[in-house]
Amino acid sequence: xxxxxxxxxxxxxxxxxxxxxxxxxxxxxxxxxxxxxxxxxxxxxxxxxxxxxxxxxxxxxxxxxxxxxxxxxxxxxxxxxxxxxxxxxxxxxxxxxxxxxxxxxxxxxxxxxxxxxxxxxxxxxxxxxxxxxxxxxxxxxxxxxxxxxxxxxxxxxxxxxxxxxxxxxxxxxxxxxxxxxxxxxxxxxxxxxxxxxxxxxxxxxxxxxxxxxxxxxxxxxxxxxxxxxxxxxxxxxxxxxxxxxxxxxxxxxxxxxxxxxxxxxxxxxxxxxxxxxxxxxxxxxxxxxxxxxxxxxxxxxxxxxxxxxxxxxxxxxxxxxxxxxxxxxxxxxxxxxxxxxxxxxxxxxxxxxxxxx
Amino acid sequence: xxxxxxxxxxxxxxxxxxxxxxxxxxxxxxxxxxxxxxxxxxxxxxxxxxxxxxxxxxxxxxxxxxxxxxxxxxxxxxxxxxxxxxxxxxxxxxxxxxxxxxxxxxxxxxxxxxxxxxxxxxxxxxxxxxxxxxxxxxxxxxxxxxxxxxxxxxxxxxxxxxxxxxxxxxxxxxxxxxxxxxxxxxxxxxxxxxxxxxxxxxxxxxxxxxxxxxxxxxxxxxxxxxxxxxxxxxxxxxxxxxxxxxxxxxxxxxxxxxxxxxxxxxxxxxxxxxxxxxxxxxxxxxxxxxxxxxxxxxxxxxxxxxxxxxxxxxxxxxxxxxxxxxxxxxxxxxxxxxxxxxxxxxxxxxxxxxxxxxxxxxxxxxxxxxxxxxxxxxxxxxxxxxxxxxxxxxxxxxxxxxxxxxxxxxxxxxxxxxxxxxxxxxxxxxxxxxxxxxxxxxxxxxxxxxxxxxxxxxxxxxxxxxxx
Numbered sequence: 001x002x003x004x005x006x007x008x009x010x011x012x013x014x015x016x017x018x019x020x021x022x023x024x025x026x027x028x029x030x031x032x033x034x035x036x037x038x039x040x041x042x043x044x045x046x047x048x049x050x051x052x053x054x055x056x057x058x059x060x061x062x063x064x065x066x067x068x069x070x071x072x073x074x075x076x077x078x079x080x081x082x083x084x085x086x087x088x089x090x091x092x093x094x095x096x097x098x099x100x101x102x103x104x105x106x107x108x109x110x111x112x113x114x115x116x117x118x119x120x121x122x123x124x125x126x127x128x129x130x131x132x133x134x135x136x137x138x139x140x141x142x143x144x145x146x147x148x149x150x151x152x153x154x155x156x157x158x159x160x161x162x163x164x165x166x167x168x169x170x171x172x173x174x175x176x177x178x179x180x181x182x183x184x185x186x187x188x189x190x191x192x193x194x195x196x197x198x199x200x201x202x203x204x205x206x207x208x209x210x211x212x213x214x215x216x217x218x219x220x221x222x223x224x225x226x227x228x229x230x231x232x233x234x235x236x237x238x239x240x241x242x243x244x245x246x247x248x249x250x251x252x253x254x255x256x257x258x259x260x261x262x263x264x265x266x267x268x269x270x271x272x273x274x275x276x277x278x279x280x281x282x283x284x285x286x287x288x289x290x291x292x293x294x295x296x297x298x299x300x301x302x303x304x305x306x307x308x309x310x311x312x313x314x315x316x317x318x319x320x321x322x323x324x325x326x327x328x329x330x331x332x333x334x335x336x337x338x339x340x341x342x343x344x345x346x347x348x349x350x351x352x353x354x355x356x357x
Numbered sequence: 358x359x360x361x362x363x364x365x366x367x368x369x370x371x372x373x374x375x376x377x378x379x380x381x382x383x384x385x386x387x388x389x390x391x392x393x394x395x396x397x398x399x400x401x402x403x404x405x406x407x408x409x410x411x412x413x414x415x416x417x418x419x420x421x422x423x424x425x426x427x428x429x430x431x432x433x434x435x436x437x438x439x440x441x442x443x444x445x446x447x448x449x450x451x452x453x454x455x456x457x458x459x460x461x462x463x464x465x466x467x468x469x470x471x472x473x474x475x476x477x478x479x480x481x482x483x484x485x486x487x488x489x490x491x492x493x494x495x496x497x498x499x500x501x502x503x504x505x506x507x508x509x510x511x512x513x514x515x516x517x518x519x520x521x522x523x524x525x526x527x528x529x530x531x532x533x534x535x536x537x538x539x540x541x542x543x544x545x546x547x548x549x550x551x552x553x554x555x556x557x558x559x560x561x562x563x564x565x566x567x568x569x570x571x572x573x574x575x576x577x578x579x580x581x582x583x584x585x586x587x588x589x590x591x592x593x594x595x596x597x598x599x600x601x602x603x604x605x606x607x608x609x610x611x612x613x614x615x616x617x618x619x620x621x622x623x624x625x626x627x628x629x630x631x632x633x634x635x636x637x638x639x640x641x642x643x644x645x646x647x648x649x650x651x652x653x654x655x656x657x658x659x660x661x662x663x664x665x666x667x668x669x670x671x672x673x674x675x676x677x678x679x680x681x682x683x684x685x686x687x688x689x690x691x692x693x694x695x696x697x698x699x700x701x702x703x704x705x706x707x708x709x710x711x712x713x714x715x716x717x718x719x720x721x722x723x724x725x726x727x728x729x730x731x732x733x734x735x736x737x738x739x740x741x742x743x744x745x746x747x748x749x750x751x752x753x754x755x756x757x758x759x760x761x762x763x764x765x766x767x768x769x770x771x772x773x774x775x776x777x778x779x780x781x782x783x784x785x786x787x788x789x790x791x792x793x794x795x796x797x798x799x800x801x802x803x804x805x806x807x808x809x810x811x812x813x814x815x816x817x818x819x820x821x822x823x824x825x
Contacts, residue, residue: 020746027753034760035783041767042779097406128400135404162547163404191546197415233414315478349474 055084055091063092067099067106077113085114089136096139108140115140122148127157134160138167146171153183161186169198177206181213184223192222192254196229207236214259215242221252228258232265240267247274253283260289267297279305287312288320295324303330310337310344318343322351363738366729373726374747380715381754387599388761394602395594395769398659411445411539416546417523418446419538419615422515424508425451425529429458433467435529438569440495444538448497450515451529455484455505464500468492475499477517481626483510489518508611509627509634516626519618526635528612532561532569532664540661541615550652552642553616555601555609556661557593559772560586562669571664574772576781579669584793587785589667591762594659594769601657605708607643609655611635613663620646620653631691632813633684640692643704660770675800682720682804683812689713720801727795752790759786 059076066073080088089111096107121133134152137145152164165187168176180199187195199206213219213227224246231239243262250256256278263271275297278290291309294302306328309321326334337348410416421439425432432451439449453461464470473491484506492498503514512526523545525538537556544551563577577583600606609616611634621627624645627634639655646653668674689696689712696713698705733739763782766772773779 017740017743017746020743020750024746024749024753027750027757031753031757031760034757034764038760038764038767038779038783041764042771042776045767045771097409126400128397128404131404132400135406159401159404166405166410189548189550191415191417191549193417194415194546201414315476319476319478343476346474346476350476353474 051087055087059088059091063095063107063110066110067103073106073110077110080114086117089114089118093136093139104141108142111140112142115142115145119145119148122152127159130155130157131160131163134163134167138164138170141167141171146176150176150179153179153186158186158189162190166198169202171202174205174209177202177209181206181209181227184213184226185220188220188222192226192258193229195226196233199226199230200233204234207231207234207238210234211236211239211242214239214246217249221250221255224250225252225255225258228255228262232258232262235265237266240271243267244271244274247271247277253286256281256283257285257289260286260293264289264293264296267293269297269299272298272302279309284314284316288314288317291317292320292324292327295321295326295328295330298328300329302328303333306330307333310347318347319351322347326351363736366733369725369729370733373722373729376715376719376722376726377751380719381758383711383715384595384758385761388595388758388765389599390602391595391598391765392761392768394598395659395765399769402660407539407543408443408536410546411542414445416445416539416542418448418521419444419542420448420450420515420519420521420524420618421527421533421538422450422452422512422519422524423527423529424454424511424515425456425460426454426505426508426511427456427458427460428529429456429460429463431530432460433463434569435532436464436468436498438532440498441535441569442533442538443535444542446521447538448499448521449495450499450501450518452501452503452511452515454503454507454511454514461500461502465490468498468500469494470500473499475518478520479517479622479626481513481517481622483514483517486514486517507629509629509631512634513626513629516618516622522618523615524618524621525613525615526611527614527663528665530666531558531612532566532571533613534662534664535570537613537661537663538615541613541658543658544654544656545615545617548654548656550654551617551656552620552646552653553609553614553639554656554658555597555606555614556658556663557597558589558610558612558665559662560589560667561664562667564664566664574774576773576778577667577669581671581674581793582667582669583781583785584789585667585674587759587762587782587789590766590782591759593657594765595758595762597657598659598765600708601655603703603707604654605703606655606657607640607704607708607712608636609639609657610663612665613661620651628691630813631684631687632680633686633688636684637688637691640688640695640704640709643701644692644695647701647704662772671796675796675803678797678800679804679807682717682801683808685712685717686805686808689717717805720798721805723798724802727798752787755790755794756786759789 062072062076066076092107092111096104099107118133118136121129122137124130124133134149138149149164149167153161155161155164161183165180168180184195199210210227210231214224214231216224228243239262243259246255246259247263260275260278263275267275272294275290275293278286279294281287281290291306295306303325306321306325310318310325312318312321322334334348334352337344338352339345423435423439436449436451451464453464470490470492473489475489484504486501486503488502490500490502499518501514501518503511516524527533541554541556544554560577560582561571562579562582563575564571565573565575576586597606597608614635620642621638624641628637631637642653642655668677695701695705695709697710701709734744760783763779763786773782
């Protein structure tokens with residue numbers, strides 16, 4: 001049988017023709033299903049928008065009043081209907097993200113009677129629902145849920161664990177920091193700088209733990225690098241000695257680069273020797289960071305080496321050397337170099353103009 | 358004609374039918390994967406406060422690299438919109454690629470540019486850079502003025518002057534939504550092996566734009582542009598989302614994508630000898646990382662939006678599609694060793710064969726199918742019931758795919774707020790199979806032919822500028 005191309009008597013076409021007709025019918029039904037689905041979704045979204053607007057007009061002003069007035073808070077709690085409990089929590093949590101201190105506490109007290117379903121959702125089988133519940137509990141920051149949040153750090157889903165870690169990182173309590181730091185290996189897939197920033201935001205209470213984490217030669221290099229970067233963000237002046245020790249013992253590229261950045265931030269002249277070990281590293285990232293750090297901690301004695309490094313074949317290393325030179329007190333020398341028209345002059349002009357990143 | 362020829366034509370008709378069925382099964386498959394991925398993404402968005410996540414620190418700094426060639430009409434507004442982007446740490450590098458109009462003059466005047474020292478940090482070959490300027494009013498804005506070398510060359514120049522670990526490649530005439538970077542950078546936070554992420558392109562024609570921002574989303578007035586709205590929904594929401602959920606993205610649109618700088622420099626930057634430099638780069642990144650055994654991920658993020666102006670004239674659209682097809686051909690033939698090669702994982706085993714056989718060769722098969730179909734019918738040898746059923750299937754299936762994309766849009770981001778817009782999208786899905794699809798096929802076949810003849814260049818693209 002040839003499709004389209006033989007006699008017009010239809011003989012032999014029946015099976016294919018029948019299949020085509022069946023496919024057309026099925027597709028037509030799918031078309032209708034998609035159309036109806038899209039339209040129903042539209043109607044549902046519109047209904048949800050209307051509902052949100054209704055809740056906003058009903059609760060927005062009262063929530064703001066309730067933050068300052070306990071009687072108004074009680075009256076508002078009593079006015080929330082059974083089927084409005086979840087939306088009420090969701091609505092209030094939006095504000096909880098914007099306020100701190102007493103305001104956050106008042107909001108948490110306000111929604112506390114309605115948190116039962118949220119706690120149940122924290123055990124949902126669906127990852128995203130668990131994560132959202134943990135986020136809500138974390139945002140409200142009620143002490144009675146802290147154990148639940150710490151337990152969520154061991155959730156099989158990295159997303160839930162991260163949501164819990166972020167919630168705990170706002171708590172600024174040492175025990176939270178311990179809990180998060182001891183599970184840092186769970187977040188190895190996340191961006192290092194982001195993790196460091198999260199840890200640093202926990203404040204001075206975690207500094208000692210971070211130093212210990214950086215010094216721990218038995219820990220993963222990546223975790224130690226995160227600790228180094230967190231200490232750098234915190235500008236922990238006490239971390240210089242630990243960092244210098246790490247520079248003498250590790251060979252891991254990322255850990256070295258992170259630790260050199262830390263030394264650049266908090267190092268002292270006695271750490272220059274540890275930094276100097278790396279200024280000729282074949283690894284570009286390490287060499288560049290070492291040159292910058294050397295200028296910062298080493299002072300004028302390092303100027304000849306930094307001037308030489310301005311001709312490094314790697315522009316990154318040359319740029320960092322130039323910045324190191326400026327930090328080492330070579331500003332006048334750079335100003336003289338800036339007059340020249342060669343590559344070194346361009347580097348000098350750029351750094352003097354504050355044009356490096 | 359002899360019976361042998363009719364027999365060949367009859368057999369070929371089966372090939373066309375098989376191609377048609379396979380193509381649409383793949384489309385439906387990616388739509389299903391996209392549906393699942395979009396639902397999960399929407400739920401994930403609710404479980405992590407994105408803005409808080411980014412603004413609390415640790416987000417990678419980004420350079421926005423915007424090549425501009427004769428963009429005097431739109432460049433100032435576009436750059437203003439870039440400078441207003443909500444992101445904690447970013448620079449804007451506009452690369453003036455030898456414009457013959459007064460693009461540079463307008464930028465100099467609007468942003469008080471002055472020559473600045475900025476050494477290149479990479480050595481990807483480019484046409485000569487004449488001067489680097491920095492804005493006095495916006496210190497994070499740099500303009501790299503260079504001799505003309507084409508878009509890829511301009512991107513490479515931007516890459517050479519990029520000081521941040523990530524960069525965003527875009528068109529100077531695209532409008533990024535203020536939250537676009539916050540949204541698109543998320544995979545870089547969640548997965549340290551991420552080397553690239555693409556965002557969604559939407560059509561700005563018909564939308565109301567104020568001060569470089571889309572403030573009201575409307576469907577375009579022109580039918581041709583409306584078809585493209587539907588097409589973009591299908592390509593991005595059903596296609597790219599689906600392929601990304603399979604870890605097999607082969608394209609990140611040149612108008613809006615974010616990349617880790619180091620892997621791109623290591624892989625040699627953008628290829629300047631292709632008009633499909635965006636796809637070629639992504640394919641090369643797959644190849645580079647697979648061959649070196651390096652871990653990597655390429656993502657598609659469905660909600661960061663870049664608004665772009667689409668062609669409203671048939672001639673300009675034809676040139677655009679011709680160029681896209683040439684880019685596809687050049688990217689795939691250059692890396693043809695990836696085809697069905699398990700060494701390249703899902704990219705080599707799934708995505709590459711799809712693009713090679715169905716997207717690159719598909720239009721040729723489809724056009725020949727039309728011709729064979731017409732020949733068979735005109736010879737009077739066709740079974741009319743059969744023909745009718747086949748046509749009905751083609752039309753209904755086309756509608757299903759487009760409606761699936763509309764449903765995905767409703768499920769996820771619902772950017773077209775009026776019900777009438779939704780109904781119009783339904784109507785367009787039904788109409789698309791009558792003419793627009795065939796025109797596209799014709800342009801793509803011409804594109805393949807142009808690629809085979811070695812035609813180069815972008816072809817003249819006329820811009821009218823965003824209507825405020």
